[in-house]
Amino acid sequence: MHLRFRFFAEQLLVAANIFILFLLLFESKLVVPTWLQTIGRMHPLILHFPIVILLIAMLLEFFRFKPEYATNTFYKNFLQNLLLIGALFAAITVIMGLFLSREEGYTGDTLTLHKWTGAGIFFIASIIYWIRNTGWYKAPVAKAGAFVTVTILVLTGHYGAALTHGSNFIWEPIEQNNEMAAVPLEEAVVYTNVIKPIFDQKCTSCHNPDKIKGELNLSDPESIMKGGKSGKLIVPGNPQMSLLLQRVHLPMEEKKHMPPSGKAQLTLQEISLITLWVKQKAEFKRKITELASTDSLRILATTYLKPAQTVDKFDFPAADEETVAKLNSDYRTILPLARESPALGVNIYNASAFNAKQLDELSEIKKQVISLNLNKMPVKDADLKSVKQFENLRKLDLNFTDVTAAGLKELSSLKYLQSLTLSGTKLTLADLKSVLPQLKSLKSVAVWDTKLSASDVAVLQKDIKNMDIIGGFKDDGKNPLKLNPPQVKNSSMIFAKTAPLELKHPIKGVDIRFTMDGTEPDSVNSPLFNNKTILTNSGTIKAKAYKNGWYGSDLAVFDFFKSAYEPDSVNLLAPLNRVHQAEGAKTFFDKKLGVIGANNPAWANNWAGVRNNDMILVSEFKKPITLSSVGMHYMIEEATGIFPPESVEVWAGNSRDDLKLISTFKAPLPAKGDKATLKLVEGTFKPQTVSFVKVIVKPVVKIPEWHNSKGNRALVLVDEMFFN
Template sequence: MTYTSKNRWADYWVLALSVFLVFCLVFEPYIELPSLVSWLGRWHPLVLHFPIVLLLMAIFLGLTGKKVPNLLLTVGVLSALVTAVSGFFLGKETPVKGELLFWHQWLGAGVALFAALWYALSQVQLDQKIYTKGIQVIMIGLVALAGHYGGMVTHGEDFLALPMEKQQEKIPENPIIYKDIVSRILDDKCVSCHNPNKQKGELLMTNLAELFKGGKSGNTLVPGEPEQSELIRRLHLPMEDEERMPPEGKTPLNDNEIAILERWIALGASGSQRLDELDKNESLVALVKEMMVPDPVEKWSKLPTVADSTLKNLSSDYLTIERLASNSDALSVDIYLAPEYDPKPIMNLKRVAKNIIELDLSGLPIGQDEMTLVFACHNLEWLELDKTPLTDREIENLINLKNLSFLKIYETPITDLSISTFKDLPNLKSLYLWGTDISDRALAGLRKSNPGLLINNGINGDTKAFFLATDSIK
């Protein structure tokens, strides 16, 4: 066994870094890092890929019987040791290390130390021995496991789970607000950084008790006072603010999710309250119900297939048909008043009636015949019948459109008789009906029976002007 190293400086650095890494691992509980040294640890995610590539290249050459260039091995080992040390520095920023971070740190250190052992053997010309091959095989396993645990620390334990395994359960009809709604939002957008394995800011968000406990930045939740809750404050910070949560690069909460968290906290941040225990006029009810609506693409997945050629044949200069989503069979239909009105193009739509989700017949001289097409659109969600000559007699059959959520029927001759039809539309959310013969008394009764229904009868001049302007464009 002959020592043949020509790069004594590299030998000293490999030895020094190896000893320092072992020291850090053994005496970790007693080590306090200066702020500048802790900051150096944040470079760990940027530099870790470099030694992995170099070491895997060297391992490939070694296992295939080729000579491993000394420079390649030297740079690979030194960069692996630096990466492991920086990972230790970064890990010190986490007060409570979970199992994932513990194994990632030790497996990463194992890669660096085995690489250092390989380097030492190569300097005494033992790098072609069978036990050196064993070290190379072990390093492959360590690299794979360290990378796997690192990915789970960064992205969550289900990072490599199959898509079907990550699907969330359907929200119950009468959900517990915290368990089924709030917890779902936090699990999706926040828990990846605030869990036992990655406890950023000393904050856990995996259960309600930990949320009330808070982190090092203050009170995460203040029941009844969302404006005093650190969670809400950080959600509203500008994207470029380093305190904003989730940080840049992570999927932010949408407006509906933030509003749900705010109202839940404002109502006391209860862990047991159910949806049906809230007042019907409470805004949180509407927010939760909006979240409970299934993804439109999924909802429309069972619609009959419609060929592009069919849509092209049904379209004309005065009738446009569009798919509501790419590769979706859900259709939006707009019909415009031609110089000479002909109901035939409307009646031809019966062949795709089950696919029509949105239909605009506003301003057309339609009657009972054309309404048979409307009644055949069982999946209709959006309907515009404003400025038409329709009466209560034609409107009463809308009761069969159980999915209808939006109805414009202003400036038509309908009367109080149509109120019973509106009451029996279970999913109706928005109703526009100024310029009709419906009395204020009948409207008051409708509002009382359906407090979640948005009724616009022209009192809001801005809203009315908006729709009138839109119709003039059409």
């Protein structure tokens, strides 16, 4: 290095020592401006330079006094320059680290240790540089200095990794596997043995007592329930409202997506486990075996904890995780069936949306699918040709489908199929006698609630001895089960003039009792559903299912909305909230109702919202209408600051430029702690013949004092408007 440059670098090293010492002494009073925060965030980028340079320099320094190197001028000058460069890079790294540590979320003992060991490296490297040419600096001192410097370098790196990845980042996979394998299922606790390991592996590296990003700590139950700066992390019993799951479902490119891009992401199985745990009220002490044997959380948690040695071995590779994620949808879920296993299970939902394409689209993972659930789907014989592609299929559920013996013969090529469920189908004894012997690998078949009698099941079992024929529940009243609630068949809950009420139940012979007056139906006095009820106005239908020998179902509630007039054109005169754009002005008349959880993009597509301005909608009717009411469907999510409108104004007339105020109405505000809900508010007035209608929805200007966001403007979300 040229003497002039070396002199300048040495002066810079002296200045760096003074500056860093000043920063360390007065750190508590340090306020880092925004532009310096950007420089501070370059700390992880720069820190590798001094680590590498100082390691090389200390290695050379350790052997410096060997006879073959002691008189080597090049060795001496090269080492001097390398040590100077390493010390200067260390200074830059320390300064950036001190700036970064002043950002929110960095606290605790680990940060303190990382900070002082990092600064110690710089000071020791500087001292070695200044004393290494003195007369008393001999081999023992050089070796001791090199050893101390490398040791502190290792410690600094360890503490830095603990801040970034968690305190047990290196040994965590080994310890976690040992812990899981060591916990018997009978003793396993849902949170301790399933949920906490997921948090520890994917979340606590940024949310722990030493690094509390967003004021959120995920290391203990109390901190988890407390939440962070953005609010409550978990709303027990309501995954859609829980901020944790909202952030998980955000697109990867979103800044608020968690875990952040570049970190290990939650798998589909882990997301499902957390979702089900929250849905089960996020209990921290409940054992897995306390859940019902058919409970989804218990089934998935048992799979998650299953030791690797108990998992079936397969000769096919695991599917690409991105491919599996892409194939998951609202009506189709694909999840691994065991840890460390490539096997996948597929569940398909929503009978109205089912078609064979949903099966054909799975061709990329056809080798990995060993379980397929098509329960209650309108599966026809032709659809079973698509099922044949899953060459490694072990379990197939076809309960309450429309398959026949002819279609089931298509499954004869599935040489691994072991379990088949055909409950609720129209198959007869003759059908099963003809088809089951062709399914050579089949070990069990369920046929309850079919045309087979108990004697038919006995005959079938006698004829096919190597197969377990499961007759299932006998409707004799001796072992009553609880009916599931009735379902609605109407394709839309919004109608124009009139609409038939269409209810259904998958169990044959069930009576559906319903009410339209707000009362809860009973099995004796409430009207019996007979497919003759016609809806003429907006209202709420409450229904229950009853059958002799069964317990009555839980209550099912269905809201129907009348919208007699649909505008020929609609326009918004003010912008919508950036996050809740939906389909713009078309949102309010597309007959698509939203659901609770609008801050989660997976649920937010039907909500249009405003916060900083009024929602102003102008509708035009080319042919004048007689209008007597205007209603709107909105969401209340008190915990996240989503409130009803403070007021709604309805202006109308026959000219866009000459509208008169014909109604003003309000919606009741929620109270603290109210559950999230969907509501209808409606204003009625004297019938008016109009061609133009302007609706002005005003958000709450000041959220009440009892709320965390008191004094701020509330968010208003509307999915539909109804003109009658």
